[in-house]
Amino acid sequence: MPIPPELEERFTQLGRGLVQANVRLGQVLEALGKGGGGPAEEGPALGALLDLVDALGETFARREETRGRRRWLPWARRNGEGAREDLWRGLALAREAALEHLAAQGIEPIPPGGPFDPALHRAVEARPAPAPALAGTVAATHRQGWVRREGSGRLVLRAAHVSVYAEGAEGGR
Secondary structure, three states: OOOOHHHHHHHHHHHHHHHHHHHHHHHHHHHHHOOOOOOHHHOHHHHHHHHHHHHHHHHHHOHHHHOOOOOHHHHHHHHOHHHHHHHHHHHHHHHHHHHHHHHHOOEEEOOOOOEOOOOOEEEEEEEEOOOHHHOOEEEEEEEOOEEEEEOOEEEEEEOEEEEEEEOOOOOOO
């Protein structure tokens, strides 16, 4: 089933961007290995690649929301619902390729949940703890954090932005 020209152009641009980001990522990681650089937010290419992976993840998290939307209907009628699934498969492949490349470079996401660790997390919100035992734990992740394995340690490339359960918290940012 054919992909609509406007989506085909977007995929072409995405593919070019991933190739460029791949090359640039190698350069950024090399600079980090030589003691240059710093957090990913200071390295635009690496930061952009991490943001792309995050955006693709968020897209998949909201996938069901697009079912039955009017903007998909004319395209699905012309190309069949299978074309829509092909689009999702293409996006999934792009995300997997980026994650595999990051993993090959020793870059991995900070796992969600668990105890709040100021070395890995940036608290952006306090929420009342539903139980005293949950105070000091991560309630929700708003922005994925990333680390790079280095020997027996880890270098935080981007701290995870999280909500934290706190005793007696009123909530808010």
